Amino acid sequence: MLDALEAFTVVVVGLMVGVEFSVAFVINRILDALPEDSGQLGRSHGGRMLGAVMPVWYIASLALVAVWAVAGWHHPGAGLVVTAGGLLVLSVIMSVLLLVPINDRGRTWTPENRPADWKEQMNRWERYHCVRVAVIVAAFALLAAALA
Known part of the structure; x- marks a missing residue:
């Protein structure tokens, strides 16, 4: 049963990492290349959806990860799982304190009501997001290593 939990957890976390990586390095680049206000409208929609x-x-x-850490406490790799959990906690804290406030504002913007500094706010969100992606990639790598 622990094997199934480990595999399922790695898949769930891995898919999350893939989505966030894609947002950082693919989707936002595509949105930036769209003409006129299309990129900003796409970001607002993405902010609402994601x-x-x-x-x-x-x-x-x-x-x-918490269930895996408890269930596998006496198994090899438990320290890696706990560390990955700590990194995921850090990513949630970063999200709540740094990214969500910007996203909450940005998802309501239209070309008519967006603030003058909207691009600067989006650039700040992207910087924070890239750091968060690095954190969750590290967590994912630790979980994968714990399986080995």
Whole structure:
């Protein structure tokens, strides 16, 4: 049963990492290349859509890692799982304190009501997001290593 939990957790966390990596290095580059206000409208839509899904995914990932850490406490790799859990906690804290406030503002913006500094705010969000991606990639790598 622990083997199934480990595999399921790695898949769930890995998919989350893939989505966040894609946002950072693919989707946002595509949106930046769109003409006129299309990129900003796409970011607002993405903020609404992913803003609804990702919190559940982060918390579910963290919960799965916590269950794995408890269930596998006396198994090899437990320290890696606990460290990965700590990194996921850090990613949630970063999200709540740094990224969500910007996202909450950005998802309501239209070309008519966006603030003058909207691009600077999006650039700040992207910088924080890249750091968060690095954190969750590290967590994922630790979970994968714990399986080995």
